[in-house]
Amino acid sequence: MNDKINMLLMTYSKYFPDESMMMIRDKFETMDESKTSMLYTLGLKDPTMALILSIVAGGLGIDRFYIGDTGLGIAKLLTCGGCGIWTIIDYFLIMKVAKEKNLEKFITVM
16 A cells, blocks of 8 residues: 555655645545546646647646636737736746646545
């Protein structure tokens, strides 16, 4: 059982903030087999992909659409990335935001 938990933590650690790993470990320990299979269908967003989208097309808000922030994506699109300032700020913040969104999704489902 402990090996399975460690394997799940290694597999999914890149999707969640580092400070939440103990809470996620506790959830994994109390999780039954049906919830484990549901974990594969959560559709977690890769923070690295969010960063790549932010660098390539951040001014159009595509990075925000990718992580599920539709309202902010539209605002970023209409303001051309906040005249470029918002785009540059997102280079540094988008990975953390993607991990937090994944954590919210994980908590609501599990």
